[in-house]
Amino acid sequence: MCADQTILANREGLRSGNLSPMQQVRAAGGRAPDPHVTGGWLSMQEYADGEEVDFAIVGTGAGGGTLAAELAEAGFSVVAFDAGPYFRPLEDFASDETAQSQLFWTDKRIVDGDNPLKMGSNNSGKAVGGSTVHYAMVALRQRPESFASRTKQGFGADWPISWQEMWRYYTKAEDALKISGPIRYPWGPKRPRYPYRPHDLNAAALMLAKGAEALGIDWTETPLATVSAPRGKSPPCVYRGFCRVGCSTNAKQSALVTFIPRAIRAGAEVRDLAMVGRIEVNKDGRATGLHYHRAGQWRFQRARNVIVAGYAIESPRLLLNSATDRHPDGLANSSGLVGKYLMTQSNQAVFGVMDDEVRWNKGPPSLAITEHWNYDDRKDFFGGYIHMSQGPLPVEWSSVLTGSKGLWGDALLGELDKYNHQVGLKMVGEMMPQERNQVTLADEVDQYGLRVARITYSWCDNDKAMIKHALDFMQQQAEAAGVKEIFRQKNDTNHLAGTIRMGADRRTSVVNADCRSWDIPNLFVCDGSVFPTTGGVNPSLTIQALALRTADRIKELSRRGEL
Amino acid sequence: MSFQPLPARPERTLRLLDSLFRRNKPAADPARIALDRLGRSFERARATAIVAARPGLPDALRHQPLVSPRKGVDAARALNRASGLLAFSVLTDSALEHYRGAFRNKAMFTPLATSALTVAASLHGTTDQRESAHLFRDVTYALAAVTGLVGTAFHVFNVGSRVGGFRWVNFFYRAPVGAPMAILISGLFGVASERLRREGPGGRPTVFGLGAGRTLATITAGSMAGTVGEAWLLHFRGNFQNPAMYIPVTIPPASGALLMDAAIRGGEKRRTAARASLWATVATGIAGTFFHAYGVQRMMGGWRNWKQNLLDGPPVPTPPAFTGVALAGLAALDLLEGDDA
Numbered sequence A: 001m002c003a004d005q006t007i008l009a010n011r012e013g014l015r016s017g018n019l020s021p022m023q024q025v026r027a028a029g030g031r032a033p034d035p036h037v038t039g040g041w042l043s044m045q046e047y048a049d050g051e052e053v054d055f056a057i058v059g060t061g062a063g064g065g066t067l068a069a070e071l072a073e074a075g076f077s078v079v080a081f082d083a084g085p086y087f088r089p090l091e092d093f094a095s096d097e098t099a100q101s102q103l104f105w106t107d108k109r110i111v112d113g114d115n116p117l118k119m120g121s122n123n124s125g126k127a128v129g130g131s132t133v134h135y136a137m138v139a140l141r142q143r144p145e146s147f148a149s150r151t152k153q154g155f156g157a158d159w160p161i162s163w164q165e166m167w168r169y170y171t172k173a174e175d176a177l178k179i180s181g182p183i184r185y186p187w188g189p190k191r192p193r194y195p196y197r198p199h200d201l202n203a204a205a206l207m208l209a210k211g212a213e214a215l216g217i218d219w220t221e222t223p224l225a226t227v228s229a230p231r232g233k234s235p236p237c238v239y240r241g242f243c244r245v246g247c248s249t250n251a252k253q254s255a256l257v258t259f260i261p262r263a264i265r266a267g268a269e270v271r272d273l274a275m276v277g278r279i280e281v282n283k284d285g286r287a288t289g290l291h292y293h294r295a296g297q298w299r300f301q302r303a304r305n306v307i308v309a310g311y312a313i314e315s316p317r318l319l320l321n322s323a324t325d326r327h328p329d330g331l332a333n334s335s336g337l338v339g340k341y342l343m344t345q346s347n348q349a350v351f352g353v354m355d356d357e358v359r360w361n362k363g364p365p366s367l368a369i370t371e372h373w374n375y376d377d378r379k380d381f382f383g384g385y386i387h388m389s390q391g392p393l394p395v396e397w398s399s400v401l402t403g404s405k406g407l408w409g410d411a412l413l414g415e416l417d418k419y420n421h422q423v424g425l426k427m428v429g430e431m432m433p434q435e436r437n438q439v440t441l442a443d444e445v446d447q448y449g450l451r452v453a454r455i456t457y458s459w460c461d462n463d464k465a466m467i468k469h470a471l472d473f474m475q476q477q478a479e480a481a482g483v484k485e486i487f488r489q490k491n492d493t494n495h496l497a498g499t500i501r502m503g504a505d506r507r508t509s510v511v512n513a514d515c516r517s518w519d520i521p522n523l524f525v526c527d528g529s530v531f532p533t534t535g536g537v538n539p540s541l542t543i544q545a546l547a548l549r550t551a552d553r554i555k556e557l558s559r560r561g562e563l
Numbered sequence B: 001m002s003f004q005p006l007p008a009r010p011e012r013t014l015r016l017l018d019s020l021f022r023r024n025k026p027a028a029d030p031a032r033i034a035l036d037r038l039g040r041s042f043e044r045a046r047a048t049a050i051v052a053a054r055p056g057l058p059d060a061l062r063h064q065p066l067v068s069p070r071k072g073v074d075a076a077r078a079l080n081r082a083s084g085l086l087a088f089s090v091l092t093d094s095a096l097e098h099y100r101g102a103f104r105n106k107a108m109f110t111p112l113a114t115s116a117l118t119v120a121a122s123l124h125g126t127t128d129q130r131e132s133a134h135l136f137r138d139v140t141y142a143l144a145a146v147t148g149l150v151g152t153a154f155h156v157f158n159v160g161s162r163v164g165g166f167r168w169v170n171f172f173y174r175a176p177v178g179a180p181m182a183i184l185i186s187g188l189f190g191v192a193s194e195r196l197r198r199e200g201p202g203g204r205p206t207v208f209g210l211g212a213g214r215t216l217a218t219i220t221a222g223s224m225a226g227t228v229g230e231a232w233l234l235h236f237r238g239n240f241q242n243p244a245m246y247i248p249v250t251i252p253p254a255s256g257a258l259l260m261d262a263a264i265r266g267g268e269k270r271r272t273a274a275r276a277s278l279w280a281t282v283a284t285g286i287a288g289t290f291f292h293a294y295g296v297q298r299m300m301g302g303w304r305n306w307k308q309n310l311l312d313g314p315p316v317p318t319p320p321a322f323t324g325v326a327l328a329g330l331a332a333l334d335l336l337e338g339d340d341a
Ligand SMILES: Cc1cc2nc3c(=O)[nH]c(=O)nc-3n(C[C@H](O)[C@H](O)[C@H](O)COP(=O)(O)OP(=O)(O)OC[C@H]3O[C@@H](n4cnc5c(N)ncnc54)[C@H](O)[C@@H]3O)c2cc1C
Pocket: A058, A059, A060, A061, A062, A063, A064, A081, A082, A083, A084, A120, A121, A122, A123, A124, A125, A126, A127, A128, A129, A130, A131, A132, A134, A135, A136, A137, A138, A139, A140, A244, A274, A275, A276, A277, A309, A310, A311, A312, A314, A315, A318, A495, A496, A526, A527, A528, A529, A538, A539, A540, A541, A543
């Protein structure tokens, strides 16, 4: 009761317009913010904690947001929890780089290994809509062979789903997000036309194109989840380039402006600032609901099924933190693989300057792309990579200069003066799944009293060989385009995957092809953590395609009474 | 259909223009003499051919209806109107778009100047009831047509010169290749209108020595096809996200086809169908302006941010080009009237 009053009090506070979404819940009292309308609300169904809902979903990003919409639209009762705030893009997102650190998961985490991961702005979001609220919108398909890396390419593990099926769901995901992409995609099997036309190229993208033509490789406009023409209440992109600190126009088709309103309209409840700490399992080995912290209180939501979609660090952490006497190693962990095979993607870059003014920050950061090294197999390492044009904002750029180039003081200022002439090419490379790269629990606890994640990461020789290949090639390409004063950024990584891998065998995987736990039949995990291999492309579209497939499978299982 | 003359107020300006450009003895103008000669020899050749082939020819061609010279002037003034509307669309559109392009190339001022002149010439022509061509208008219209040709070449070069060459993204976002065509069409209509003012041999209005109705219908249909192509490209770029975006790629091409049908096969029924569809195209152009204004509203910030959105949103001045072309089509229909009596 007390918590309800807090929620209502917050709602009153919101009317006065001065409460931060970071401190005060917004989705309460029968309504949730309408991200498309300044001060607007969507009416929202609410469920009592004691009511056993069909699905309780942890996380509302690429995986969770998609499932919430699909399952609610199929008529299931759904409550989706997110530890992050519920933003109103039109009001909360300033065109101010420094104001936006609020978007990232900056809760405590411990990193170690030979190549400890830098956590935060580059790889984990914390908001209703998840990381898609501040992602760079690059929406790519993995090449067919990536779904059978073990049998087709000789490394990693096979996915339990055929590439043809994944590609069918890619088409659906692209349509749900109205991806703006090229008319003809130069690589891989024929794909249907992208729902929206490509965006124009900025000068940074033209550099990539020029270099590619000089070297005789294909390039194209990057398929992006930001619209090039109006879509409903989303205006077309205005090319100001604040995408990674939150798009304030709603051109970006994040989960927050696409799947979340769909979910709410279909009867789902979304709970913001609701941190799930533990999943409860009964003596029959079935999940019964989850414990969550909201408005200063721990509460318990009953649920018939639980779906975990907190991404590759938080999902395994939740399963591990939910350990009981019967499940001493954490939930769903009979294989011992929960937390194992963490993967990131190599994100090295070459930067330099052009004689002409470029203004690389204008527009979405990566408007041109080449997948050449995903599809050309004449290379001396496993896996593949893409590389794209770049456009970091000034603060981000200065952190590259201080962090990776070691500049400071006058040298830094002098370099920053060249900002408008700067260009860059950045890879997104497939890192190998290694069992030693993992998420475990540290002894320390966070603000909720939950044990924090320890993230251990080391590159293997294949990772290093790919990075070297990419840096050499990108440098060659940049030089061919007339880029001068080239500097290599050798240490960056970004997207995450793995830790709760899917597979066809319960001994070597945690979930099956339906993202369903082998051990606990009413527990699903559907997010980036189920990837057996991460592929050489950015992960979000694959996660969304997977979530669409999982939704279809759940509907089918429910029809057959097998849920 | 007949057009009422405009109120007489602009007369004084016209007289001033007249005194500047109109020679007292039109026959002394060498360009006109040359054109006249060309026209007459065309007509003679055609007449000879018709006589020679008479027995085998379809009725429509054999028949040489006698039309009052007034009809030629009426049609010419209708064309002036069409041409002026197109030129006005070009004036405002190229002002916006070339401002957006920061007039990076000095040549980008050209369409502004020629289209402004064309608007003036067309106003002049619309109020002018005389049965003779006018040097100022003639030259202006010719200039407009040339500007359109040269502009198209510039735009094609602009597309091809960026990395990637003639690929979709460059057609979408570089200089629109179809845009300069509007001023070319405006010029063509104008030149045709000047030819029309003088009755052809046998009192039948001609253009370039050919039957006026059919020639004009052909020019109009060609212009319609070009204008539709331009709209299709840009609406395709905008993904036909609003169903109304299909209107300009369905109604106008249908009206172009019906007009050609009426011109070739003749008959009152066909002319009625063509007339109805051309009026629908007139309406399409007008409605398009409102749709584009609504499109501006759908950009970030809408009309409150008009400084940016007028440039980045759908171009408000372009849809009336359809109205202009359709008006010319209606004039052509008037001339076709009675062709197969
Ligand atoms: C800066 C940046 C740029 C990116 N650019 C691209 C790109 O261009 N293209 C691309 O494909 N991918 C990109 N990504 C990656 C992409 O955003 C992620 O791969 C994808 O969003 C992951 O989806 P997910 O559903 O697994 O998790 P997320 O989208 O991260 O969603 C997880 C959500 O779960 C919530 N959560 C976690 N644990 C709990 C808990 N215990 N209780 C309650 N809530 C919890 C979190 O708050 C978060 O909101 C980018 C990522 C970042 C950070």
